[in-house]
Amino acid sequence: MRLKLRSVILLALGLVTGALAAGVIVLYAGFYNVAATHQHFRPTFWLLKTGLRESVERHARGIHVPTLTDPALAQRGLDLYSVQCVQCHGAPGIAPQPFALGLTPVPTNLAHSVRERSSAELYWVLKNGIKMTGMPAWEFRLSEPDLWSVVAFLRELPYLAPEQYVSRVNALRSEPDVNRSQTPISSAGSKFVSDPNVQPAAPGDAERGKRAIEQYACVTCHRIPGIVGAHAPVGPPLERIATRQLIAGFIANTPENMVRWLREPQTMHPRTAMPDLGVTARDASDIAAYLYTLR
């Protein structure tokens, strides 16, 4: 009996020491790739995502939420959002700025987050930011009423069609106010002009396309099999997209049309919430090649 117990303890000690040694080797040899172009492993992603969700849930407990139904409050929030938030998070039909597409984790589509988060949680994230994500803390940048005004606007965001967002922002900008930027926005979003001389490599490279999908923030709106973290239900899920007959509900699903849709969705359908992300011809062709593996 005593012998058995001793060997069990020895084995346990050996395993713990082995695991620690392996951890130290992985850490100091620099095996873990920190490149933003390499998504985390699935278990790491799950761990971080779950930790983030639970932490926000816990820390937002007990926050008193004021009345957010005043339209003037949401209007103030829209004003702030369209100046401070849209660069990273985009808006209905408007792409984030190119630099934001290169972030890992990629900034979330808030029309989706808002439906999953309480107002207290949104306020907490806005005020405190989130470590290692690129989300800044606004506590020392915005006043308390302004923080809540952004939350009030966010509550409206999922119910705004792309054209409604654009017309509301343009209405704001046309009011004379020296503190605001006077440039009206267009629904075409940020124009990130790609080199027109780069011809698509035909046929596309599906493996490269898989990485390009992460770099164009596709995961913030679509569920895509095989891509870590692609669970957002903003637009349609892309399971079996290779055999789907129509793109966007009206375009025949051919490789040419797919590449064109990826590159200029709003030319093909001016009212779509899918933004123009400045996808280059080569990247679109590679993304299409990956999508066509999803049968």
Next chain:
Amino acid sequence: MMVSDVRLLFQCVAITLALALTGCGKSAPQPPGIAGDPERGKLLLRQYGCGACHTIPGVAAAKGNVGPPLEAIAARVYLAGVLPNTPANMTRWIRAPQEIDPRTAMPNLQVSESHAQDMVAYLYRLR
């Protein structure tokens, strides 16, 4: 002392499990704005042939892949890529898709208001 401690532990585990199970068994409350009958809606989705174009969980033979799959459609932010997803908008879309988006391939199937509301009640269960 030992025995009663162990018994207490088991009781706690049993109560927690029972609570968790009853919690899971409860059907989610209907979101506001839903007036229709979900069971009837499920039947109607089959009767109008929605499954010829859409994959719809729980609806027999609805495995179409012409338009988008309707898995977790209740959580989707936009309908048809253009319309914010609310029960009222979904009812409008089902009844007159081409009035909302003239380009859509989704046909007007002459769905009545009450039939559309029943369908919406079922589709809003898909989270």
